[in-house]
Amino acid sequence: MYEGCKKYVPFTPVKLENREWPDKVITKAPIWCSVDLRDGNQALVDPMNLEEKLEMFHMLVDIGFKEIEVGFPSASETEYEILRTLIEGGHIPDDVTIQVLVQAREHLIKKTFEAIKGAKNVIFHFYNSTSTLQRKVVFKKDMDGIIDIAVNGAKLIRELSKDAERDGIHITYEYSPESFSGTEPENAVLICEKVMDALEASPENKVILNLPSTVEMSTPNGYADQIEYFIKHLKNRENAIISLHPHNDRGTGVACAELGMMAGADRVEGTLFGNGERTGNVDIVTLAMNMFTQGVDPHLDFSNIRHIREVYEKDTKMQVPPRQPYAGDLVFTAFSGSHQDAINKGREYMMHHDTGYWEVPYLPIDPKDVGREYEPVVRINSQSGKGGAAFVMSTCFGYNMPKAMHPEFGAAVQAECEKAGREITAQEVFEIFKREYIDIHGPYVLTAQKYHDDSEAPGISCGGRFEGMIKYNGDEPRAIEGQGNGPIDAFFNALSHIGVTGYEFIDYSEHAISVGSDAKAVSYIQLKNKEGKTIFGVGMSHNIYYASIRGVICAINRDIQKHHMKQS
Numbered sequence: 001m002y003e004g005c006k007k008y009v010p011f012t013p014v015k016l017e018n019r020e021w022p023d024k025v026i027t028k029a030p031i032w033c034s035v036d037l038r039d040g041n042q043a044l045v046d047p048m049n050l051e052e053k054l055e056m057f058h059m060l061v062d063i064g065f066k067e068i069e070v071g072f073p074s075a076s077e078t079e080y081e082i083l084r085t086l087i088e089g090g091h092i093p094d095d096v097t098i099q100v101l102v103q104a105r106e107h108l109i110k111k112t113f114e115a116i117k118g119a120k121n122v123i124f125h126f127y128n129s130t131s132t133l134q135r136k137v138v139f140k141k142d143m144d145g146i147i148d149i150a151v152n153g154a155k156l157i158r159e160l161s162k163d164a165e166r167d168g169i170h171i172t173y174e175y176s177p178e179s180f181s182g183t184e185p186e187n188a189v190l191i192c193e194k195v196m197d198a199l200e201a202s203p204e205n206k207v208i209l210n211l212p213s214t215v216e217m218s219t220p221n222g223y224a225d226q227i228e229y230f231i232k233h234l235k236n237r238e239n240a241i242i243s244l245h246p247h248n249d250r251g252t253g254v255a256c257a258e259l260g261m262m263a264g265a266d267r268v269e270g271t272l273f274g275n276g277e278r279t280g281n282v283d284i285v286t287l288a289m290n291m292f293t294q295g296v297d298p299h300l301d302f303s304n305i306r307h308i309r310e311v312y313e314k315d316t317k318m319q320v321p322p323r324q325p326y327a328g329d330l331v332f333t334a335f336s337g338s339h340q341d342a343i344n345k346g347r348e349y350m351m352h353h354d355t356g357y358w359e360v361p362y363l364p365i366d367p368k369d370v371g372r373e374y375e376p377v378v379r380i381n382s383q384s385g386k387g388g389a390a391f392v393m394s395t396c397f398g399y400n401m402p403k404a405m406h407p408e409f410g411a412a413v414q415a416e417c418e419k420a421g422r423e424i425t426a427q428e429v430f431e432i433f434k435r436e437y438i439d440i441h442g443p444y445v446l447t448a449q450k451y452h453d454d455s456e457a458p459g460i461s462c463g464g465r466f467e468g469m470i471k472y473n474g475d476e477p478r479a480i481e482g483q484g485n486g487p488i489d490a491f492f493n494a495l496s497h498i499g500v501t502g503y504e505f506i507d508y509s510e511h512a513i514s515v516g517s518d519a520k521a522v523s524y525i526q527l528k529n530k531e532g533k534t535i536f537g538v539g540m541s542h543n544i545y546y547a548s549i550r551g552v553i554c555a556i557n558r559d560i561q562k563h564h565m566k567q568s
Contacts, residue, residue, distance in 0.1 A: 100122065
């Protein structure tokens, strides 16, 4: 099997001295061109119908694309009619330029000019293949013969465009040396210079030179070298817009585009979610959002990625994988305990530090920026840790447990996951919380309680006094009373009078659990029992004093229940 690799010819690196692109940084968005309706559409098992293409076109406009390749109108009557519908139906905004594709062949070029009648702004995109392999295998021509095809096509397009421009169509020329990635760099430069001359390119009449990685043949740095070589050796660079059209055969289409921009390209053609022939085109969503996370405005709006994905999947019948960057179901989800803990700490840090920057570990982007604030970032399974359960309780239900409580509750959640043998939902996490801390009704039950805050009374040195009724295991209620420097201390002293001792108060925290007139306080109580083990209790009440007292009795009841379970 391994000997089979010997039949493949390795990529020949470009000899490029003093390359500059590795030191460059992407600081602005390129000119974007969506090819979803052409390159993406031709790769579908069932190409989009007219209604689907119209819906996709309008969504691309809403996203912010100003250049959209709408089809190959000379290829079929269906493609021709779709273009005519866009033009005659008034679907194309004045600030959007449609792009049409055609081979550099006379009868196809003439058919395409017929198809664009009545349009306002058109990119006339023509191409022929230039690679060494295609010259040898497909066309059986030398480079001069390939240049003749391109130049003759360019001359015809230039001539026919004069009539089109008199009819009010503004035409921009685009030429692609198709399979640029497999073309000798010097030949790619030569053919493009000849085409520019035939099209009478100028700074006022720039030609788009589109340099496709039609088939990915090298690591991304190799493509960047090709782009930098091309730009440095092209005469009259000021007369050209350098465009990229990366494919994804090696799985590095995004990297090729980014490095190609660093090498000097002005423009990128691609598709939503990378749809396209074979392994697809470059994914413009990923490219744009990568810029976004670096503080660069991509000038494309993916703030409602869920809607965009829904339209894309409906119209193309393709599925966005769950791990697709920025758009997949699971890309903002952490199952790992250490990841969940770091995300939780990052969220807490941002709540208390207004730095103006997004600083949450493991989340390179705020999910809200792509409209995903209502999805669970942290999901719970047997791999989850203490921080994940705490995160779910905080974000989904508003319970901000103290950090010291996380291990105890996390252990209870993990045990439930292992028992279930699956991921558990946020609601199931809450049910575990209720079972462990809220639905604790014995053996001690307070049937009456009142706390007198005497801290401001004249002549009183003690903080307050607790009075109440308590019963144990259904016995008759007993009156208890105690004083202390606060409600917790007073309640402990009251319990000691009936023999409930051996508990040491460690810490407590509290916060509001709801808003408005029904606001309640939740109190988290940390105690140490006779064996020196930590136990937590949770209490809730409209009165913060009573929430703390109920938290104490909850912790004591939980300790007694656990002790009885061990004995049984």
